[in-house]
Amino acid sequence: MKILITGATGGLGNAVIKFLHQEGNHNLVALVRDPEAENAQKLSRLGIEIRQGDYNDKASLVKAFTDIEVLYFVSGNDIATRLQQHQNVVEASSESGIKHIVYTSAGRKNETKNAPLFPVMRTHIDTENWIKESGINYTILQHNLYAEVVPMFLGEKEQLLESKVVYLPTGEGKTAFVLREDLAEAGVKILNTTENHINKTYVFNGNELVTFEEIAAILSQIFDEPINYISPSIQEFETTMQSVGLPNEIIGMLVGFSLGISQGEFEDTKNDLEVILERKPTNLATFLQQVYS
Numbered sequence: 001m002k003i004l005i006t007g008a009t010g011g012l013g014n015a016v017i018k019f020l021h022q023e024g025n026h027n028l029v030a031l032v033r034d035p036e037a038e039n040a041q042k043l044s045r046l047g048i049e050i051r052q053g054d055y056n057d058k059a060s061l062v063k064a065f066t067d068i069e070v071l072y073f074v075s076g077n078d079i080a081t082r083l084q085q086h087q088n089v090v091e092a093s094s095e096s097g098i099k100h101i102v103y104t105s106a107g108r109k110n111e112t113k114n115a116p117l118f119p120v121m122r123t124h125i126d127t128e129n130w131i132k133e134s135g136i137n138y139t140i141l142q143h144n145l146y147a148e149v150v151p152m153f154l155g156e157k158e159q160l161l162e163s164k165v166v167y168l169p170t171g172e173g174k175t176a177f178v179l180r181e182d183l184a185e186a187g188v189k190i191l192n193t194t195e196n197h198i199n200k201t202y203v204f205n206g207n208e209l210v211t212f213e214e215i216a217a218i219l220s221q222i223f224d225e226p227i228n229y230i231s232p233s234i235q236e237f238e239t240t241m242q243s244v245g246l247p248n249e250i251i252g253m254l255v256g257f258s259l260g261i262s263q264g265e266f267e268d269t270k271n272d273l274e275v276i277l278e279r280k281p282t283n284l285a286t287f288l289q290q291v292y293s
């Protein structure tokens with residue numbers, strides 16, 4: 001059974017392909033945009049077949065998907081263009097005779113246009129629908145927020161030690177942060193037994209609900225310095241971020257996710273990930289310890 005992994009040069013796809021390779025799976029194909037890029041070449045040196053394909057170019061996908069049975073489809077990272085990109089991937093899957101799609105979607109609650117993260121979630125909602133309508137067997141993995149976004153939101157250790165503050169308008173919102181590595185491991189378990197996961201949707205959460213106030217407390221312990229939490233109003237946050245020269249696009253992204261968090265979009269306790277992994281997911285404090293100590 002030949003499996004093609006998209007996003008194979010990125011964090012999630014690369015972790016999936018490495019787990020499969022370590023298990024001795026020789027029926028792997030990595031989809032890469034640029035076969036000459038170092039991350040693609042690294043895969044090639046491991047003996048993994050690489051095929052060129054771009055989500056923007058459906059013909060390249062149809063060609064790359066030839067003789068592939070299972071597709072691990074990593075959602076695109078360009079929010080502005082990925083709706084069309086995902087439609088290309090699903091259509092190319094149908095035209096190439098893919099038998100099973102494992103799609104990395106996102107967990108969410110509010111699917112209305114008023115949701116702060118609607119521009120992000122819309123692609124996932126539409127893509128899930130297109131996959132279901134295609135008649136191809138599927139497994140949808142609705143990932144919660146990556147633990148990796150926490151350092152992305154908060155910045156480097158030096159910055160935090162200087163400001164001594166976690167400054168984000170997330171209120172008392174709780175999130176079941178989950179490590180990308182755990183998501184990859186669970187994805188591999190599903191790829192190895194797709195017959196047990198036909199037309200299922202799983203919600204992959206971390207095993208604890210954490211607020212940013214609690215994150216500040218975890219950081220205080222790691223640094224052995226008090227780190228406070230401030231949840232400003234959105235307006236104050238935007239003004240402060242503009243005054244330090246953060247680009248509007250990044251401010252918009254931080255505001256969207258902060259509002260989503262404060263409204264409980266990521267507060268979910270379903271334990272599908274624990275069931276698939278057959279162990280507890282890694283907790284956020286362990287991850288933050290690795291990143292910040």
Ligand SMILES: NC(=O)c1ccc[n+]([C@@H]2O[C@H](COP(=O)([O-])OP(=O)(O)OC[C@H]3O[C@@H](n4cnc5c(N)ncnc54)[C@H](OP(=O)(O)O)[C@@H]3O)[C@@H](O)[C@H]2O)c1
Pocket residue numbers: 006007008009010011012013032033034039053054055056074075076077078085104106143144145146147149180
């Ligand atoms: N749940 C969360 O908290 C969270 C956080 C961040 C992202 N995400 C989503 O999860 C996905 C995977 O996360 P990640 O951390 O692995 O992202 P990442 O490291 O940015 O990797 C994205 C991958 O997608 C590939 N890609 C981008 N545009 C493409 C295109 N037009 N055609 C073909 N391949 C394309 C990239 O290839 P190149 O190497 O050629 O760029 C890269 O391999 C992201 O793309 C995003 O949709 C979720």
